[in-house]
């Protein structure tokens with residue numbers, strides 16, 4: 022019974038933002054339907070990117086997944102990165118904002134990373150394990166839900182701002198959940214909290230609802246009961262907050278308070294939802310849950 026609604030996907034190719042809007046403009050970005058959108062002329066390309074993941078590759082190379090405003094999510098190979106410390110040392114770490122010089126590879130959709138220079142290593146963020154866990158969660162969502170080589174400037178800017186705010190302030194648990202909801206929305210997977218996705222009818226204010234991951238939102242009890250599916254009970258307070266993802270500035274968001282139980286309800290609903298979408302484990306989420314359970318034990 023596959024009643025998960027069709028998610029909104031943005032067009033594969035979007036217009037790039039105006040030159041000068043990023044720290045360093047991509048100098049040679051093709052608008053043709055290339056796999057990587059990196060210039061195929063063989064000329065190097067400069068771009069600024071958020072490093073998402075790195076992995077050792079072969080004897081001395083490193084695979085680097087990065088998210089550039091102009092290119093989207095791309096995988097590059099940093100040749101001899103583990104030997105050539107003067108060229109790459111410390112520049113290619115997950116969460117860092119880094120300037121990259123790229124060159125296309127002919128045989129596949131990957132690119133060579135010829136040189137890198139870190140612009141923001143997020144050193145303050147790295148000192149707080151809980152902040153690192155949240156940052157890694159958003160990075161993992163980007164890796165699994167954003168298709169490769171689909172530029173998405175809005176998502177890129179949102180992630181950049183989220184990492185900056187996380188590093189320079191202490192977002193409340195409610196703000197983090199609202200950011201998560203907005204981020205899922207930008208990825209095209211925002212869950213619904215206004216109307217029941219099973220029958221399409223509005224959910225009455227002031228009443229609880231029943232979040233069903235497969236349906237993609239909060240449902241009437243009679244609708245999920247008929248489907249015999251698992252659900253997470255959402256109290257009216259939790260629902261009211263989840264509905265406030267749009268048109269909310271940071272100052273107003275910082276003022277929203279929610280009791281522990283309602284926060285737990287939203288956490289359970291969203292965790293079930295992203296795991297259902299992924300169809301597999303979300304490692305950063307598991308890590309966050311371990312952190313939470315260890316802090317409860319030590320209280």
Ligand SMILES: [Zn+2]
Nearest residue numbers: 217220241244
């Ligand atoms: Zn319904």
